[in-house]
Structure formats: C-alpha cells, structure tokens
Amino acid sequence: AWATVPAGPPDPILGITEAFKADKDPRKINLGVGAYRDEHGKPYVLQTVKKAEELVLSQNPGKEYLGITGLPEFTARAALLAYGAESAPLQQGSVSVTQAISGTGALRIGGAFLARHYPHSKEIYVPAPTWGNHIPLFRDAGLDVKFYRYFNKSTVDLDFEGLKADLLAAPEGAIVLLHACAHNPTGIDPTPEQWAVISDIVKEKKLFPFFDMAYQGFASGNTARDAFALRHFVAQGHQVAVAQSFAKNMGLYGERTGAFSLTVSDPEEKARVDSQLKIIIRPMYSNPPAYGARIASAILGDPALYGQWETEVKGMADRIISMREKVYSLLTNDLKTPGEWGHIKSQIGMFSYTGLQTAQTKTLAQKAHVYMTADGRISMAGLNDGNVEYFAQSVDAAVRG
Numbered sequence: 347a348w349a350t351v352p353a354g355p356p357d358p359i360l361g362i363t364e365a366f367k368a369d370k371d372p373r374k375i376n377l378g379v380g381a382y383r384d385e386h387g388k389p390y391v392l393q394t395v396k397k398a399e400e401l402v403l404s405q406n407p408g409k410e411y412l413g414i415t416g417l418p419e420f421t422a423r424a425a426l427l428a429y430g431a432e433s434a435p436l437q438q439g440s441v442s443v444t445q446a447i448s449g450t451g452a453l454r455i456g457g458a459f460l461a462r463h464y465p466h467s468k469e470i471y472v473p474a475p476t477w478g479n480h481i482p483l484f485r486d487a488g489l490d491v492k493f494y495r496y497f498n499k500s501t502v503d504l505d506f507e508g509l510k511a512d513l514l515a516a517p518e519g520a521i522v523l524l525h526a527c528a529h530n531p532t533g534i535d536p537t538p539e540q541w542a543v544i545s546d547i548v549k550e551k552k553l554f555p556f557f558d559m560a561y562q563g564f565a566s567g568n569t570a571r572d573a574f575a576l577r578h579f580v581a582q583g584h585q586v587a588v589a590q591s592f593a594k595n596m597g598l599y600g601e602r603t604g605a606f607s608l609t610v611s612d613p614e615e616k617a618r619v620d621s622q623l624k625i626i627i628r629p630m631y632s633n634p635p636a637y638g639a640r641i642a643s644a645i646l647g648d649p650a651l652y653g654q655w656e657t658e659v660k661g662m663a664d665r666i667i668s669m670r671e672k673v674y675s676l677l678t679n680d681l682k683t684p685g686e687w688g689h690i691k692s693q694i695g696m697f698s699y700t701g702l703q704t705a706q707t708k709t710l711a712q713k714a715h716v717y718m719t720a721d722g723r724i725s726m727a728g729l730n731d732g733n734v735e736y737f738a739q740s741v742d743a744a745v746r747g
C-alpha cells in the first residue's frame with residue numbers, strides 16, 4: 347500500500363541529536379536542542395516540581411480521565427499567570443481557556459479554531475525566521491502561512507522597519523503570530539516601546555494577535571516582566587489568542603503541559619467559544635494528560651511553592667545570562683575573534699543566533715564536535731563552566747577558517 351510514499355526529510359533539530367549521540371569524542375557539546383541543562387550539563391528537574399509531585403501523589407488523584415478541556419484549576423491558574431490578576435477579561439470572566447498538549451498542542455488547537463471560526467482571514471503572518479514547527483503546524487491546522495520581516499542579518503538585530511512595513515502591508519484582518527518573549531530562534535525581542543508601536547499597527551490594520559508564550563519567566567527571570575507584551579495588548583483592548591507552554595519554565599517537557607486561551611466579549615460568547623473548543627479537541631485526542639497539569643497547578647496554586655518556583659526560574663535564566671557574558675568576553679577580550687559579538691550578550695532567552703554561517707556550523711560539528719542548527723542558532727543552556735572555554739576556542743578557530 348505504501349509503495350508510492352516518498353521519504354521525507356529528517357527533522358532538522360532531532361537530526362542533530364542523533365549525530366551528537368553517534369560522536370564518541372569526550373569534548374562533544376550539543377547546542378541543538380532547546381532544553382535546559384544545569385551547570386554540569388545534565389537535564390534538570392526543578393526542586394519545586396519534585397515537591398509538587400509529592401503533594402500531588404499524597405492527594406492520591408488516581409488515573410481517571412480529565413474533561414475535554416483539562417483540569418479546571420490548572421487552566422484557571424495558567425490564565426492568571428499569563429494575563430495577570432489586573433487583567434480586565436479575566437476579572438470579567440471573558441477568557442476562554444483549555445488545557446493543551448504543551449505549547450505545540452496549544453498552537454495547533456488555536457490554529458484549528460481560527461481556521462474554522464475566525465471570520466476575517468485564513469492568513470497567519472509569522473516572523474521570518476520563526477520556530478520551524480510553526481510553519482507546518484499552522485498549515486496542517488488549515489491556515490495559510492505568510493511571513494513578516496523580523497531579523498536584520500547585517501546588524502544581527504530586530505528589523506523593526508521591515509516588521510512595521512510588512513504588518514502595515516498585510517491584508518486587513520489577517521492573523522499575526524507574536525512570540526510573547528524570548529523569540530526563537532533569534533533571541534531578539536522588541537523593546538516595550540516597540541511593542542507599543544506593534545500594538546498600534548495591529549489595531550490600525552485590525553490584525554488578530556496570537557501570542558506564542560513558550561518561555562514565560564525564562565527570558566528575564568520574572569514572569570510578569572515576560573508577560574509585558576501580552577498584557578499591554580490586552581490593556582489596549584485587543585482580543586487575543588495565547589498558547590502557553592510549561593515545558594521550559596517548569597521543565598515539564600515530556601509531560602506535555604500547556605494551555606490555549608482566547609479573550610472573548612462576554613460570558614455568553616465564552617460559553618459558545620468553549621463549546622467549539624471542545625468540538626475541536628474531542629476528535630483530536632479526546633482529553634489531555636493529567637500528571638503535568640496537576641504538578642503545574644500545585645505549584646501555581648500554593649503561594650510558598652510559587653515563590654520558590656519563581657526563584658528557580660530566575661536561577662535558570664541567570665545561569666544562561668552568565669553564559670552569554672562569558673562567551674562574549676571570551677570571544678571579544680580573550681581570543682579577539684574577528685567580528686562583533688555583542689548580540690550574544692544582548693539576546694534573550696534560551697537561544698542565541700550567533701551569526702555563524704552554515705559552513706562554519708559544519709566545521710564546528712566535524713572538527714570540534716560542537717553541534718548546533720545550520721542557521722547558527724545555539725541553545726545557551728548547553729554551555730557551562732566546564733565547556734564554555736572549549737566552545738569559544740572552537741568558534742574562534744571556525745571563524746578564522
């Protein structure tokens with residue numbers, strides 16, 4: 347039956363992990379995958395997650411199904427984390443929210459809901475570049491993916507003029523995907539002033555803003571600060587859609603814990619939207635996994651655990667920031683590597699877009715056993731005091747050719 351099925355290309359990021367695993371050199375470094383590593387390069391389970399697990403198990407929750415839209419206390423707390431207690435739609439009962447299979451699942455439900463019910467457009471504008479999975483994910487959900495300029499290669503910075511021009515040129519009513527913070531892959535976020543301008547353009551062009559919030563807390567170490575863009579848009583009266591992930595900020599990667607929400611006009615509209623979210627989810631996967639949602643809900647719902655969690659998120663963010671400073675200082679001051687490396691220090695979140703060329707990334711893999719995506723993106727979390735000097739020396743050698 348499958349004689350005519352063509353072989354597809356391997357996943358660009360998971361392919362790197364395979365090459366890394368096959369490499370036997372003890373100096374090897376994997377900077378491909380976006381998962382936090384501790385100062386010893388090891389995967390990290392948050393202390394607050396361990397405490398929450400004990401709490402959850404002591405309550406003996408069993409293994410029954412959750413409802414179609416998940417664990418109600420989790421979704422309520424997730425929405426509160428994103429929108430903030432001051433948010434008018436939350437206070438008015440005008441946020442429709444469902445649990446989702448992490449950020450990817452939230453984006454997919456959102457894409458499907460917009461494709462089916464958003465009356466003004468089937469086009470979604472995503473930044474160029476964006477997280478690679480956005481493109482097939484929204485296409486498979488039934489949307490037509492278009493791009494707006496985001497990255498200026500020559501300045502290794504935000505192409506704000508290009509971004510504004512492309513959003514102004516987009517058809518009225520189109521959907522626009524915004525990374526709420528810690529843009530992946532570039533690590534470059536608009537400033538608060540620039541967000542205010544983007545909000546005005548979105549209003550003027552009646553665009554529909556869809557926030558992908560995969561790194562709340564991970565960018566600055568402060569969950570409220572990282573929610574600035576979303577909260578500003580809501581305060582400006584926009585109706586928004588939001589995809590939240592707890593993969594990075596709680597380290598719940600494989601537990602697939604996330605939420606999708608929409609702000610709506612009133613509780614009556616919310617009831618109709620809620621019913622349609624269920625109609626989308628039920629034939630897709632029936633109901634979401636319970637365990638991660640219980641953990642996240644326990645953390646978000648307990649003031650002491652919540653405080654410890656914020657400290658832990660800040661610890662992860664700070665370790666990454668200190669690695670940025672170290673790489674910058676090694677390349678600029680110690681090795682005097684040709685080129686300008688300030689962007690490594692100023693970029694935000696898990697990733698840095700180094701500006702290294704594809705050929706240089708290949709050399710780094712083959713000669714130095716240092717693995718990253720072909721576009722020169724590195725996961726900063728893969729660096730630590732034990733490997734950062736070797737990394738900088740390897741980059742220096744690759745740049746000098």
Ligand code: PMP
Binds near residue numbers: 560
């Ligand atoms: N959006 C962005 C921008 C991401 O970087 C990621 C994680 N790589 C996700 C969404 C979703 O990840 P997950 O499905 O694991 O929550």
